[in-house]
Amino acid sequence: MAEPKYVEILSQLRTRCADLAVGSKLSSERALAAEFGVSAMTIRQSLSKLGEEGWIRRTRGSGTYVSRPVVAMGPSLTSLTEDLRRLGLTPGAKVLRFEPVIPDLETTTILALRPNEQAVVLERLRTADGEPLCHEISVYPARLKQILSAADLTRSVHETLAAEGVVPYSTFRRVRAVVASPNESALLELPAGAPALEIVDTFSDALGEVVQHVRSRYRFDRYEVVSNIVRLPHPLND
Numbered sequence: 001m002a003e004p005k006y007v008e009i010l011s012q013l014r015t016r017c018a019d020l021a022v023g024s025k026l027s028s029e030r031a032l033a034a035e036f037g038v039s040a041m042t043i044r045q046s047l048s049k050l051g052e053e054g055w056i057r058r059t060r061g062s063g064t065y066v067s068r069p070v071v072a073m074g075p076s077l078t079s080l081t082e083d084l085r086r087l088g089l090t091p092g093a094k095v096l097r098f099e100p101v102i103p104d105l106e107t108t109t110i111l112a113l114r115p116n117e118q119a120v121v122l123e124r125l126r127t128a129d130g131e132p133l134c135h136e137i138s139v140y141p142a143r144l145k146q147i148l149s150a151a152d153l154t155r156s157v158h159e160t161l162a163a164e165g166v167v168p169y170s171t172f173r174r175v176r177a178v179v180a181s182p183n184e185s186a187l188l189e190l191p192a193g194a195p196a197l198e199i200v201d202t203f204s205d206a207l208g209e210v211v212q213h214v215r216s217r218y219r220f221d222r223y224e225v226v227s228n229i230v231r232l233p234h235p236l237n238d
């Protein structure tokens with residue numbers, strides 16, 4: 001069964017938006033209808049879905065402009081790679097540093113290491129469809145060095161660890177807003193002094209052993225944290 005026309009057009013417009021710079025103006029509904037040989041209603045359906053996905057923003061009286069989907073971190077434990085794939089975005093990473101280190105006292109304590117015991121640091125620039133999204137610095141126990149050294153570190157580290165039986169099962173997470181450093185602003189293509197969303201995770205396996213301590217700083221305009229929060233019932237007063 002053939003897919004609806006608006007879905008076919010949606011796919012083409014999605015690709016077009018991905019190839020255009022953020023802020024680029026799209027053709028009018030009338031021009032797009034003429035280009036694709038369909039009614040304005042069909043184009044309106046495609047644009048509406050495109051807006052829901054975050055690929056465009058529409059300004060009354062001005063026009064339709066290219067945007068980018070906002071990646072949402074939900075209440076369940078998923079990797080950035082999974083979140084990007086779910087949005088139809090291609091995850092990627094550039095390795096900036098991978099080397100053994102003697103971590104500071106706080107990280108040594110978090111990883112449950114002995115004093116002066118080595119760990120492994122991995123610094124990466126994470127991307128979505130080739131565009132910078134996150135600057136990430138991870139520290140791993142030295143016992144995982146062999147697995148990491150043999151891995152393609154431009155891909156999902158969590159998937160690599162899971163394939164070797166080291167599954168990130170839970171995390172302790174802290175989220176806050178920070179000012180991106182000059183280096184991070186350059187990496188993330190942000191204006192100087194721009195904010196970033198910092199998320200610090202300490203991932204543990206099913207036995208409670210820490211497998212990764214990571215500080216990630218995301219573009220403020222491309223990432224958000226979503227939670228479903230309910231009020232606990234109050235105890236009855238005597």
